[in-house]
Amino acid sequence: MSRTASSDARIASALEALVGRFDGRFLDTDPLGIVRRFPDPSDREVAGLLAAGLAYGRVASIRASLERLFAMLGTRPSRFVDALEPRRDARRLERFVHRFHTGRDVAVLLGLVRRARETAGSLEAFFTGADPEPGSETIGPALDRFGTRLFALGDVAPADRVRFFLPLPARGSVCKRSCLFLRWMVRPEDGVDCGVWKSVSPSRLVLPLDTHLIRVVRALGWTRRTSPGWAMALEATSRLRRIDPDDPVRFDFALSRLGILGLLKAKEGRLDRRLLEGVLAEAGAA
Numbered sequence: 132m133s134r135t136a137s138s139d140a141r142i143a144s145a146l147e148a149l150v151g152r153f154d155g156r157f158l159d160t161d162p163l164g165i166v167r168r169f170p171d172p173s174d175r176e177v178a179g180l181l182a183a184g185l186a187y188g189r190v191a192s193i194r195a196s197l198e199r200l201f202a203m204l205g206t207r208p209s210r211f212v213d214a215l216e217p218r219r220d221a222r223r224l225e226r227f228v229h230r231f232h233t234g235r236d237v238a239v240l241l242g243l244v245r246r247a248r249e250t251a252g253s254l255e256a257f258f259t260g261a262d263p264e265p266g267s268e269t270i271g272p273a274l275d276r277f278g279t280r281l282f283a284l285g286d287v288a289p290a291d292r293v294r295f296f297l298p299l300p301a302r303g304s305v306c307k308r309s310c311l312f313l314r315w316m317v318r319p320e321d322g323v324d325c326g327v328w329k330s331v332s333p334s335r336l337v338l339p340l341d342t343h344l345i346r347v348v349r350a351l352g353w354t355r356r357t358s359p360g361w362a363m364a365l366e367a368t369s370r371l372r373r374i375d376p377d378d379p380v381r382f383d384f385a386l387s388r389l390g391i392l393g394l395l396k397a398k399e400g401r402l403d404r405r406l407l408e409g410v411l412a413e414a415g416a417a
Contacts, residue, residue, distance in 0.1 A: 141412075148412075162197060165198070166178045166315060200224075215241055231292065243287070261279075271365070274300055305340045313336055316331075317331045339383060368380065389410065
């Protein structure tokens with residue numbers, strides 16, 4: 132076995148150990164833990180889109196914002212959406228702020244979701260109805276079409292902040308939050324992800340790259356790109372697909388704990404493959 136193949140095998144083994152180590156017991160370190168409080172699939176769709184859209188900044192801040200938001204929406208977010216009256220509910224949400232997003236932005240997004248649900252019955256049906264290539268290797272074309280159709284329901288201006296809730300590959304973004312939402316919905320129920328959507332294959336999902344994971348995939352040699360973007364996300368996912376072609380992003384929750392829990396903090400600025408292999412092995416064995 133070559134040195135590279137041996138190293139790849141060690142990485143694969145370490146990733147499997149990480150998945151066993153960082154499971155549903157760590158949901159309180161992630162916005163997904165709040166989404167999973169809602170047992171109904173319709174509520175998880177709506178809550179998941181909001182939670183992923185607001186998943187920027189520190190996790191503690193994100194979760195605090197979501198607690199405030201869902202206190203306003205109530206125990207059945209999908210019912211809040213279906214009964215939405217834009218002017219009235221924009222006033223109800225006006226006190227909400229998460230960094231540069233406001234209650235107005237949330238009200239606009241929920242108005243789009245209401246129209247999508249009226250059109251297709253669910254966000255899943257609206258997504259699959261927009262999927263131009265159901266057999267394509269990745270979810271990129273479907274995500275672009277989904278976002279384009281969703282924003283068209285409200286004639287959303289190109290510079291409107293509501294678009295930041297759902298970044299799209301066509302704009303070159305790494306699309307971390309959009310890929311996060313799809314992972315939560317599409318991956319099978321495993322105590323972490325929700326398994327709400329049954330008509331989209333997990334094999335098509337793309338890794339939700341954040342700052343921490345970008346350092347990881349660079350250290351592992353999974354990308355040679357220096358600028359974060361959709362192309363980098365595709366490259367990194369293609370390497371995970373070699374480990375698990377049917378469910379490549381199942382490693383994401385566990386991998387992202389390395390950054391969220393500060394396990395890579397001391398390695399900033401000098402993270403290389405050998406150091407990372409040690410961190411992975413140590414974290415998986417803990």
